Amino acid sequence: MKRNTQQAIVDEFIDEVERSSLSQVRIASIIEKLSLNRNTFYYHYSSKFEVALWVLQRNLDEYLRAAFSEHELVLMSPAAKSSSHQPIAYYAHVETGARTLDCSKFLKTFVCCTLNKKQFFRKLFAPQELEFRQCLVNLYVPAIENDILFILDGRYMPDETRHMLALMGSRYLISTVGFCLESSEPEVLLDDKSNPFWNILHESLYTAIQSHPINRYAARS
Structure with a gap:
């Protein structure tokens, strides 16, 4: 009964969002x-x-588990009470070398997940849904911060600077998904030959951190 009630709420919620918008529900x-x-x-x-x-989370968990190995998945507790208390996969940490990461597969998987329910997710990711988009940004900041720590590999960066970069990175992820949902040709964006820039977030972070090392003692003076 508990699961049936929860699913009934979800189904009605999806219908109402698709009929109007998240703000109007x-x-x-x-x-x-x-x-x-x-x-x-x-x-x-x-x-x-x-x-x-x-x-x-429920939809993305399914897509990520199909696309990534267990050790690459980043897990968290589900956003709501559920009959299942299994952790939810919501991100992927893919190492490609010493201090290098590749989020392209994760980001494309995220986009494909939302495109599978395009009418619904397009409403959620709409530019005017600022509160929901901020919820998503807050969700991904810790994951991006962990990626930055991996790239730093023990090197110094002030906490506030790291948080700023993680916030910018999280906003980039959410904006990219939203852009693809609004695109009339998302298949072009998903084609690596047409769009080889899916890992620009981590490539930019790595290049910037390498180019601008922060001296712990100079930062305090």
Whole structure:
């Protein structure tokens, strides 16, 4: 029953988003249409943004597990209560050499996941949905920070500088997915021959960190 209720909320939420937009969805409407007690909704989800995150996480987890080996997956607790407490795969850390990473496969997998439910995810990633996009940015900042630490390989960088770079990187990831959802020819963007720039985030981070090392003592003076 618990899982059936949770799935019913998700299904109604998806329908309402597709009919209007994330901003226009009202929890009260979902509760009324499903004849639920308000407490029942909040037992499963804290907000409509958590429902949106849960739908994305569930779909992305499936795509990432099919595309990557277990040791490459970055896992986290699901965004909402679930009958399954298994960690969710939401990112991939792919090492290609000493202090070098490649996020191209992850980013393309992310895009393909959203394109599979384009009408729904296009509404979620719409430029005007600033609150949801910020939720996603916050979700990916820790993962990008860990990537930066890997590239640094013990070298010094102030915490605030590292956080700034991670924030910029996270915004790039989310903006790229949103751009592909709005594109009339996403297949062109997904073609490596037409678009060989899928790893530009980590290539840029590596090049910049190599070119601009920070001296711990000079930074404090």
